[in-house]
Amino acid sequence: MSQRPLGAQISHMLKDRGVEVIFGIPGVHNQEMYRGIEEAGLTHVLTRHEQGAGFMADGYARATGRPGVAYVITGPGLCNIMTPMGQTYSDSVPMLVITSCLDDVTATRGQLHQMLDQEGAAATVCDWSQTARTHAQAYALIDRAFAEFAVGRNRPKHITVPISVLEADAPPAPPKAATFRRSAAEGAFGIDALLAASKRPMFIFGGGAKAAAGQAALLAERTGAASFTTYAGRGIMPPESPLNFGSFLARPSSADMIAKADLVIAIGTELSEVDLWRDDLGHTGQLVRVDIDPEVLADRHAADVVALADAGGFMTALLAALPEAALQSEWTPQEVTAARTQWRAEIDAERPGLLPVIDALREVFPAQAYVYTDMTQFAYAAKEVWDMPVAGHWHHPYGFGTLGYGLPAAIGGKIARPEADVIAIAGDYGFQYSLQELMVAVELSLTLPIIIWDNGKLGEIEDSMIRAQIAPNAVIQQNPNFVQLAAAYGAATAAPKTLDALQDAVRAALGAKGPTVIHVTAGIC
Numbered sequence: 001m002s003q004r005p006l007g008a009q010i011s012h013m014l015k016d017r018g019v020e021v022i023f024g025i026p027g028v029h030n031q032e033m034y035r036g037i038e039e040a041g042l043t044h045v046l047t048r049h050e051q052g053a054g055f056m057a058d059g060y061a062r063a064t065g066r067p068g069v070a071y072v073i074t075g076p077g078l079c080n081i082m083t084p085m086g087q088t089y090s091d092s093v094p095m096l097v098i099t100s101c102l103d104d105v106t107a108t109r110g111q112l113h114q115m116l117d118q119e120g121a122a123a124t125v126c127d128w129s130q131t132a133r134t135h136a137q138a139y140a141l142i143d144r145a146f147a148e149f150a151v152g153r154n155r156p157k158h159i160t161v162p163i164s165v166l167e168a169d170a171p172p173a174p175p176k177a178a179t180f181r182r183s184a185a186e187g188a189f190g191i192d193a194l195l196a197a198s199k200r201p202m203f204i205f206g207g208g209a210k211a212a213a214g215q216a217a218l219l220a221e222r223t224g225a226a227s228f229t230t231y232a233g234r235g236i237m238p239p240e241s242p243l244n245f246g247s248f249l250a251r252p253s254s255a256d257m258i259a260k261a262d263l264v265i266a267i268g269t270e271l272s273e274v275d276l277w278r279d280d281l282g283h284t285g286q287l288v289r290v291d292i293d294p295e296v297l298a299d300r301h302a303a304d305v306v307a308l309a310d311a312g313g314f315m316t317a318l319l320a321a322l323p324e325a326a327l328q329s330e331w332t333p334q335e336v337t338a339a340r341t342q343w344r345a346e347i348d349a350e351r352p353g354l355l356p357v358i359d360a361l362r363e364v365f366p367a368q369a370y371v372y373t374d375m376t377q378f379a380y381a382a383k384e385v386w387d388m389p390v391a392g393h394w395h396h397p398y399g400f401g402t403l404g405y406g407l408p409a410a411i412g413g414k415i416a417r418p419e420a421d422v423i424a425i426a427g428d429y430g431f432q433y434s435l436q437e438l439m440v441a442v443e444l445s446l447t448l449p450i451i452i453w454d455n456g457k458l459g460e461i462e463d464s465m466i467r468a469q470i471a472p473n474a475v476i477q478q479n480p481n482f483v484q485l486a487a488a489y490g491a492a493t494a495a496p497k498t499l500d501a502l503q504d505a506v507r508a509a510l511g512a513k514g515p516t517v518i519h520v521t522a523g524i525c
Contacts, residue, residue, distance in 0.1 A: 006135045006161070006170040007032030010098065011040040013139060013173035014069060017146050021045060021060060021415060023053040024071035029113060030100040032166040033071050045415060045444075048436040050077045052408040054084025055434065057095050059412030062395045063370055063420075065211075067094040067149050068412065074100045075113030078122060078160070083402050085156045086125035090399025091232070092207065094154040096145050097122070101131065101160040118160055127155035133162060135170035143177060150180035153293045182292070182310045189307040189314075191288055192321035194263055199330050200285075201225040202261035204249070206269020207232025208291065210391040212312030216267070217241065219315050222322055224329035226261065226336065228254065230275045231398055233268070235388035242333035248343045248384055249275055255282025257339055264288065266303075268311040270296050274398050290314050347381050353522060354381045360499040361451075362386055364506045369393065369421040370413045374406030376427030377460050378453040404433025407450060411437060414446045421510055422447075428454035428479050435485070441515040442490040448516070449509035450491075452482055455522040486517035495519045 010033060014022075021043045026034045037044050047053040050072045057068025068088075072081050078099045088095045101118045102111055115121060122129035127148070132138035138161055145157040195201055203225050205216050213236045220227050226243045229236050237244040248254050255278065258264060262285035269291075271281055281287070281301055289296065289303040290311060297306040307314060348355050358381060365371070367389045373379035373396045388394050395413070397405040410424035431452050441448050462475040483493045492512055494505035502520060509516035 003169040003171055005032050005035055005167055006138060007034070007166040008036030008039070009135065009170050009172055010138060010142070010161075011036035011042055013142060015040040015042055016173065016176055017142070018066065019069050022069050022071055023047055023056045023060070023412065025050060025053060025073070025077065026071075027073035027077065029074040029163055030071055030077070030166070032163075033098065033100070045440065047408070048439055049434065050080035051083055051404065052411075052434055052437040052440070054081040054095070054097070055087070055405055055408035056412030056415070056437075056440075057097075058084055058088050058093050058405075059372055059395065059409030060416040061088070061093050061095055061154075061412075062392070062409070063413040063416035063422075067096050067146070069096045069098070072097065072099050073113060074102060074118065074163075075115050077113075078115070078118055078158075082122065082125050083400075085122065085158065087397050087400040087402050087405065088156045089126055091397070092154045093156070094149045095156040096142075097126070097156060097158045099158070099160045100163050100166060103162045103164045119158075122158040122160070125156070126158045129158040129160070131160050131162070133165060135165070135168075138165070139173045142173075147177075147180045151182045182313070188318040188321035189305065189309070191265065191305065191307070191318055194286065194288065194305070195223050195225075195322065195327060198263040198285075200261050201263045201265070201329060202258065203227045204230070204264065204266040204269060204271070205233040205236045206230040206267065206271075206275070207392075208268020209233060209311040209315070210236055210268075212315050213237075213391040215312060215315035215319060219319055220244075221326065222319065223327045224331065225265075226257075226329075226331045228258075230269050231383045231396065233391070234383065234386075234394055235391035239387035239389060243331050243336055245336055246340055246384075246387060248340065250277045250384070251343045251346065252278065253339075253342070255280065258282040259284045261285050265290065267291075267314070270299070271301055272399065274401075344385055347384055351377055351381045354378060355385065356499060357453075357502070357520065357524060358382045358386060360503055361506065364503040365423065366421045366510070369423055370410075370417060371395065372406050372410035372413055372422070372424050374424075374426035374430040375401055375403050376406075376425070376430055376453050377455070378427065379425060380460065382425075403430040405430075407431060408434050408437040408440075410448060410450070411441050411444075411446060414441075414448050415444070423506075424448060424450045426450070426452055427459075428452055428456065428482070429458055429477060431482075432480075438486065438489045438491060438515065438517070445514045447510065447512055447514065449506055449518060450515055451506075451518045451520060453520055453522075454479065454482065482517060482519045486519075490514070492516040493519070497524065499524060
């Protein structure tokens with residue numbers, strides 16, 4: 001291809017690197033990035049807000065395992081997408097954000113969309129943020145991003161390109177380099193011997209192990225180990241596994257169960273605040289950490305043994321090192337069942353009325369469905385008690401905790417997996433953060449059930465204020481008529497009053513052409 005504006009060349013380069021979809025909004029500053037989109041064979045999804053573009057790219061990436069890509073403008077475009085960037089950073093999601101920027105902010109003031117330090121602002125919420133001042137730098141940064149997505153911990157990258165550089169003619173990008181692959185573990189790091197000597201081993205599987213769910217389940221079975229999963233690791237262990245404690249790590253008394261283990265092996269998890277909601281894991285035996293991120297291996301939990309390794313490669317090596325005969329342990333299904341029963345009862349007491357709704361939805365959701373949830377009490381309870389049959393199919397804004405995530409992320413997931421069942425769940429307040437993206441689902445005729453859990457308040461904040469002995473303030477809001485609002489957007493609607501009607505509404509929505517907003521109020525029975 002002959003010389004042409006760099007903005008067009010970037011689109012062709014992205015297509016060559018495997019990108020199929022771009023999420024974004026064009027503007028006068030980044031219009032050159034749109035010159036080559038159709039010619040390159042890329043699909044562009046026009047969102048209604050840059051935050052929606054970021055969340056859709058996030059949802060797309062979580063559904064495919066491939067980077068989500070977004071184009072946004074200088075200044076406010078970047079600021080609007082920084083919240084999704086922060087979310088993808090905390091949840092280890094691959095996303096590439098490419099923005100335009102002004103040519104000069106040192107000697108000139110009062111320009112349209114001007115920021116003092118656009119590169120620096122983005123750097124606070126992503127892995128790295130760099131300015132490409134030549135076409136060669138732009139190409140090198142794009143290839144660097146894709147190489148790091150392939151072999152490192154997935155986190156967002158930001159490339160900003162001055163407007164004059166986007167407009168200037170540039171040669172085509174260089175050919176795609178060799179495929180980068182993450183190296184497998186070279187061995188079991190001696191952990192096979194620790195397991196052989198253990199009487200009560202325990203595994204904790206995090207989201208970093210979800211791509212190797214088969215090895216994880218086999219490893220637990222072969223060693224007789226008990227297991228927990230983090231919220232992001234749900235589905236790694238089969239729901240019927242008799243020694244699986246599930247995703248109840250945040251229950252305070254889970255520390256008592258962990259203290260019973262003489263060996264705890266945590267694979268692909270930060271064991272962060274949002275995994276545990278306490279300072280200490282609770283272990284009294286040896287702690288082994290396996291992760292691809294050295295920062296995780298050197299954290300406050302002070303592991304006795306660390307292995308810098310990919311989760312799948314490590315577990316494959318460990319299985320090969322173990323004897324063929326299954327190891328025996330002192331764990332019993334009865335103690336696991338008793339603990340799970342206690343924790344479910346605690347949640348039912350803390351969040352009355354939620355579990356029957358959760359159970360009803362679990363019965364009707366297809367086993368392979370992709371579920372995207374927002375920051376809502378419904379999701380907080382569900383991600384503890386809902387055992388997923390498949391890993392990597394329930395997506396939630398775990399770390400950054402951003403309201404407005406569920407709807408646009410589900411749209412991105414449905415665009416990524418048009419053949420799959422995709423469902424969004426949002427609270428009445430969080431839904432209004434990004435409700436404008438409903439128009440994207442209508443515009444694209446996406447089959448997408450959107451369940452709004454409406455308790456008429458900021459319920460989690462109200463509960464927290466009461467626990468802190470603060471008189472609840474600013475936690476009750478006036479809601480719109482969600483059914484009429486959704487109808488105005490052109491979406492189908494339902495307002496079931498019983499659990500049976502709710503199940504019927506979900507079944508109908510999964511077969512409808514276009515999105516369906518299902519309004520569910522607290523007290524449904």
